Amino acid sequence: MVVATQIIQPTSKNFIPQPIKYSNWPNSAFLESCQSAGYLLDQINIMDGMSGSRIERNGRQLINLAGINILGLQENPEFIEIFCDKTRQYGLATGGSRLTQGVCVPHWLLEQKMNEIWGKNYTLTFGTGALANIGFINAMTAALPVDGQIKIDNRDAVFVLDRDCHWSLWNPTSKLKYGEQLFSFKHNDPDDLEKVLKKINSPKVVVVFETVYSSDGSVAPIGQLLDVCEKYGALSYVDDANGFMIYGERNRPFYEEYLALSRATFIMVSFSKAIGIEGGAISGPAEFVATFEFLSGTALFTATMQPPTAATNLEIINYLQAHPEIMDNYLLRCSQFRQILLDSGFCLNNTPSYINSVYVGKDEVAEQVRRELLELGYCIPIFRYPAVKRNQAVIRLMLNNQHTESDIEKFIQDLKKVRDKYQF
Ligand SMILES: Cc1ncc(COP(=O)(O)O)c(C=O)c1O
Incomplete structure (x- = not known):
């Protein structure tokens, strides 16, 4: 843990400034524990290029299922x-x-x-x-x-x-x-x-x-x-x-x-x-x-x-x-994606909207799943406590309209492998 103390310089003021003790604040310990539990990153993720269905991050190409700009029009x-x-x-x-x-x-x-x-x-x-x-x-x-x-x-x-x-x-x-x-x-x-x-x-x-x-x-x-x-x-x-x-x-x-x-x-x-x-x-x-x-x-x-x-x-x-057909087609792809996830045995949120959340359960397992999928080349967000109730973690999957069919197929295969390993 880095505990910094401000160095006092002599001043012309008629009081002796008190040193600011950063250690009086809980932030440093909080930062460390959040980083080790995966709530905060040890290192800032830096994307090089546009954020869309794919991102280039810290020098790696990832398939991105975390973006909220679902149609990808920001890169059009x-x-x-x-x-x-x-x-x-x-x-x-x-x-x-x-x-x-x-x-x-x-x-x-x-x-x-x-x-x-x-x-x-x-x-x-x-x-x-x-x-x-x-x-x-x-x-x-x-x-x-x-x-x-x-x-x-x-x-x-x-x-x-x-x-x-x-x-x-x-x-x-x-x-x-x-x-x-x-x-x-x-x-x-x-x-x-x-x-x-x-x-x-x-x-x-x-x-x-x-x-x-x-x-x-x-x-x-x-x-x-x-x-x-x-x-x-x-x-x-x-x-x-x-x-x-x-x-x-x-x-x-x-x-x-x-x-x-x-x-x-x-x-x-x-x-x-x-x-x-x-x-x-x-x-x-x-x-x-x-x-x-x-x-x-x-x-x-x-x-x-x-x-x-x-x-x-x-x-x-x-x-x-x-062009309403753009959204119509996107929604159709989302419902097909949902169906494949269901057919593959994943437990999904009840409402068939375009947001598909795969239930994982335990918070630490969800964090492991995130890390494992990252290793396999995917950026996915997990929602866990405090965003949802403790140990009711989900992976929120946002299909981007620019994802190809083979991106989706490959992702589902990899998600199944990770599911088999972590049993969710
Ligand atoms: C329900 C709801 N309201 C508001 C916001 C905030 O929107 P913005 O990203 O434009 O700040 C979000 C974003 O996550 C949201 O999901």
């Missing part, structure tokens, strides 16, 4: 060209937060597009989806005397979250008292949501859930959950980070679940998944979302999304709308 030469063109037109950065100078045309056009998609009258884009979620909770719990008559106090707002919500939704609620201002309901369970809402006696309630849950690919009964929100007059915030531009079309899986989505008060998306670039957005009623510019903190106190990023996000949304 046409979109790279569009990004470069928009960079020449708008530069690399907006040059500050939204409220200082304003946004560029591409941000505004992207926000109009999101309004049109969801039938809402205001969309605010953020640097990432996580910033959108954190900003939403900040804004909806804000208590701020601005200036004389101008003030807001939402400390009486009550939040009810699905237990499996993403870190970026749970984390900003940590300042709320559980059982008074914060409640949870059983994952994807409208009856349990109703039980919780029945007990809450507040005129200001916000229910928060996701469409597609990233660790196990489960899909919410969106319409039934929104029915309960409507019955109790609660606002609803639905995080569609993992479903945006993937589900919702009549011919695709989960059409029934998605039918009701536009009824949600707020819909949040991430542009890092199907779109494959970066950014997030919240669409909803102007009287709320316009205040988020100020109250979220994650719009006001941070730089705005890069203009070429906003422009390329919009181009890809338009492209996917004009």
Whole structure:
């Protein structure tokens, strides 16, 4: 363990500076134990070249089943060209937060597009989806005397979250008292949501859930959950980070679940998944979302999304709308991949969404499996405690549309060999 102590230089100040003892902090021991258990890497992984269905990392070519940009459009030469063109037109950065100078045309056009998609009258884009979620909770719990008559106090707002919500939704609620201002309901369970809402006696309630849950690919009964929100007059915030531009079309899986989505008060998306670039957005009623510019903190106190990023996000949304067969074909390949995994005897998550999680169980076994598959030339992510319950670890497999059939075949053969060795 390296224990550093700051060296004190003589100063002209009239006090003797105290040495800072890094050893008073637990971080060094934490780092060491995380590295030996595989939670943190001993060495940063450095990718040389683009991240896609394959990556070149630390000098090795790997087949990548960890990437969330599932269609691989971020490496498509046409979109790279569009990004470069928009960079020449708008530069690399907006040059500050939204409220200082304003946004560029591409941000505004992207926000109009999101309004049109969801039938809402205001969309605010953020640097990432996580910033959108954190900003939403900040804004909806804000208590701020601005200036004389101008003030807001939402400390009486009550939040009810699905237990499996993403870190970026749970984390900003940590300042709320559980059982008074914060409640949870059983994952994807409208009856349990109703039980919780029945007990809450507040005129200001916000229910928060996701469409597609990233660790196990489960899909919410969106319409039934929104029915309960409507019955109790609660606002609803639905995080569609993992479903945006993937589900919702009549011919695709989960059409029934998605039918009701536009009824949600707020819909949040991430542009890092199907779109494959970066950014997030919240669409909803102007009287709320316009205040988020100020109250979220994650719009006001941070730089705005890069203009070429906003422009390329919009181009890809338009492209996917004009070519639905791309997503249709991707979803077909995902369901074939799932079927092969099932036929090979793997235990998979219950919901047949595009996210296929293979159950491994013991946390240390999952880490061994990750290392072994890395040796065999694959990058796969494992989800284990604290991302999921202890010893319920899974390997989350994201098919990339650029994977070839032989990549998939070879992977399944190798996964079987590793399964036989570790018995999961
Ligand atoms: C449900 C959910 N919400 C939000 C996010 C954050 O999205 P972004 O990568 O755009 O910050 C993620 C990403 O993992 C997610 O799965």
